[in-house]
Amino acid sequence: MSHDTPVVVLDLSATGIGIVRSLAKEGIQVNAYDTKGKYxxxxxxxxxxxxxxxxxxEESALLEFLIQTAGKYRKKAVLFAGSDDYVYFISKNRxxxxxxxQFLLPEHDLVKAVLDKRLTYDLAVNSNVSCPKTFAIQDEKHLEQIINQITFPCILKPVFSSHFRTRIDHRLYKKAIVVEQAAQLRNEYHFYRPFGELLIQEDIPGHENCIYSVKTFFDDKMNLIGVWMNQKLHQFPPRFGSSALALSIRDEEVIQMALSFLQKIQFKGLAITEFKRDPRDxxxxxxxxxxxxxxxxxxSIACGVNLAYLYYLSLTGQNPKPVTRQKEGIKWVYLVRDFLSFRQKRKNGEMTFPAWLKSLSGKKVEALFAWDDPLPFIRSFVSHLRNLWRRS
Incomplete structure (x- = not known):
């Protein structure tokens, strides 16, 4: 395989670092950029x-930055995005x-649809994919009109998740707010509405280990080039957050549901499709x-399906052989976030220290730690603890 085409990764979070390391180990020249704090x-x-x-x-400035950066390379670099904000930027300026x-994305309208939770719900309904009952709230008057149709507890969440993540106030750095009754919903809506559009969604019960993520790469002709999946074990923050501990497993029902949905909407490129198994039915x-x-x-690397590398080979015209089988039973842990998740669960009486230690047993990989590159792990650990101290 030829590795002389460079790569540009936009993102230096754990996601971006995972992309960087998975390509650098193949001998590919990798360049990574992010905003000052994340860098x-x-x-x-x-x-x-x-x-x-x-x-x-700073959209215009970033576009000019990337154009100038491209002049450094003899070949058109393969471009990766590690966050939704970078995906949207690339898609809009494609x-x-x-x-x-070089990059591969679905049509821009489809990118917008999966980043807008209201439109994502419509995609699922139109594709006959079962999903939680959802209400897009226009204003407080509209909320009052539908409040009797809502089953409690429910979830209040931003239409665009990134709108909350860019806020300094830690109350906004969350994916969803659990609401137990109508009075609380009115109060929470009043507080959160100025920071972005909101929707209300049915709360699917069940623990975090009921959640499954299917990772895929379809090429430009919608040929499946790579697929693997994991089960979430812990999230941070607990219940509604990003993965803190995950397990590589294969469940054909979950995979086939994801593939069928993506093929129906013609979602080429890279994707993560997430489902939760409802314990009620x-x-x-x-x-x-x-x-x-x-x-x-x-x-992805540990279970034998390196999607970043398959994407690189495909975009550079090297026609990689599809990889659709994975190693199972390997855990992934983002240690500092998993510790903070445990800390919160212990405070709520939901987990003991021995139970947390047991959950970390077995073969595993760490999100950030690497013996030959320890500083991202150390800096991230210190940053998380510093943020915890500030919030407390």
């Missing part, structure tokens, strides 16, 4: 790292960026699609 924590010795403008607030970089309920590589990329 300072995530910069890695496996890539040439730098600071870039923010994809949300016709300009395609002159300088045993049925899988669709949660979301993310149009990129996921946080658990290190597990």
């Amino acid at each position: 300072e924590i995530g910069k890695t010795r496996h890539a040439s790292c730098g600071i870039c403008p923010n994809p949300v607030d 016709y300009i960026l395609a002159n300088y970089y 045993g049925q899988l309920k669709f949660i979301e699609i993310n149009p990129r590589i996921g946080l658990t990329q290190a597990l």
Whole structure:
């Protein structure tokens, strides 16, 4: 295989670092960029790292930055996005960026649909995919009109998750808010509405280990080039957060549901499709699609389906052989987040220290730690603990 085409990764979170390491170990030249704060924590010795403008607030500056950066390479670099904000930026500016970089995304309307939770729900309903009952709230008057149709507890969540994650207030750095009764819903809606559009969704019961993520790569002709999946074990924050501990497993029902859905909507490129098994009826309920590589990329490598590398080979015209089988029973842990998740669960009486230690047993890979590149892990650990101290 030829590895002389360079790579540019936009993101230096654990997701971006997973992409960087999985390609650098193949001998590929990797360049990684992110905004100042994330760069300072995530910069890695496996890539040439730098600071870039923010994809949300400095879109024109980032576009100019990438055009200038492209001039450094003899070949059009393969472009990776490690966050939804970077995906949306690339998709929106695809016709300009395609002159300088190689990347593969679905049509822009489809990218917008999976990033807008209201439109994602419509996609699922129109594709006959079971999903939680959802209400898009227009304003307080509309909330009052439908409040008697809502079953409690329910979930209040942003239409665009990134709108909350960009806020400094820790109350906004969350994927969903659990609401127990109508009065609380009114109060929570009043507080959160100024920061972005909101929707209300049925709360699917069950523990975090009822959640499954299917990772896929379909090429430009919708040929399946790679697929693997994991079960979530812990999330941070607990219940509604990102993965903190995950397990590589294969469940054909989950995989076939994801593949069928993606093929029906013609979702080419990289994707993460998430479902939760409803303990009330045993049925899988669709949660979301993310149009990129996921946080658990290190597990992708460990279980034998390196989606980042398959994507690179495909875009550089090397026609990789599809990889659709995976190693099972390997755990992935984002240790600092898993510890903070345990800490919160112990406070709520939901987990003991011995039970947490037992959950970490077995063969596993760490999200950030690497003996030959320890600093991203150390800086991330310190940053998380510092943020915890500030919030407390």
